[in-house]
Amino acid sequence: MPVYKTLHPNSQTTVKIWKITESYNELFQAVKLKPESLSRVLGMKSELHQRGFLSVRHLLAALGYTDFDLYYDENGKPHLVDGKQISITHSFTFSAVIISDNKTGIDIEKNREKIKLIAHKFSNYEFCYLCENEIDYVKKLTVIWGAKEALYKLYATPGLSFYNHILVIPFELSAGETVAWIDYKDNKSRFEIYF
Template sequence: MPVYKTISPNSQTTVKIWKITESYDFLIQDLELKPETLKRVLGMKSELHQRGFLSVRHLLKAFGYTDADLFYDQHGKPHLKDGKQISITHSFIFSAVVISDGIVGIDIEKQREKIKVIAHKFVDYEINYLNEAANDYVQYLTKIWCVKESLYKLFATPGLSFKQHCLVIPFSSDTDDTIAWIDYKNKKHRYNVACLEFEGFTFAYAIQ
């Protein structure tokens, strides 16, 4: 399908989300892929991962870029050759790309009960306002995970811990926006964060 949703949180930032309904054969058509990119795709054991990966290249195309415009640094963080900031995510049937003049990070996750099992690995300060008995506990945990993953992607610093270094202020009852902090090596970094929920998935983006 075409782009599922486009979001413009400010004049310098655009997010595009893709719902992956197409087959692998359809998605790989009409894409100009670097040899190393094609090798990576062909080496993937899961068609779901292949489709997610290729859908990201279609999102790049929707922004006016090609695979040749994208490269990764030694930490695995994506970059664009023109200097614009980019962050990429995909989960099951959705993928997303954000491009901005400023530092950004995004994440998308399927809302699943099993997140409760790993909550202790990424929740610290947030336990003060979480309610395990609430009907939306899984959704709230997923929001927190997405926010922290977004922070991790934009900070791109080895050793950063979701639990120790990332802090998510409670979302208010009437908005899906909040503030998040990275407290790392005696320096505090503040970010504006927004979340969206659709079709059983949670999406978050963080902007410096």
């Protein structure tokens, strides 16, 4: 499938989302990969991960880039050769890329009940305003996880903890946005979160 959705959160930022309906072979045949990317995709044990990886390369093409324009630093954070900021995500049958003039992060998550089982591992402050009995509990946990994952990708610093260092301020799902803070090693940074 071609690009599923394009979003422009602001004039400096573009998000493209791909719904992965193609087979591995269909995705693979339509992209050119540098040797390290080819090695990486061939080494993946899961075809779902391979398809996610390849669909991201299709999104890059839709944004005017190729696999050769993308590189990763020592912490695994992706970068573009032209200096634009990039973040990448894929989960199940969706992938997404965000490109911006500003530091950015992105995450896609599927709403699943099992997030309740791990909430205590990534939520700390957030339990002050969450109520396990509320109807949107799973959706709110999913937003919190996605926000923290996106910020983790943006910050890309070893030792940063979802539980200890990233706080998501109370929000309403209908608002589609909130604020989060990273409080790490005497640095406090505020971030706008859109979901």
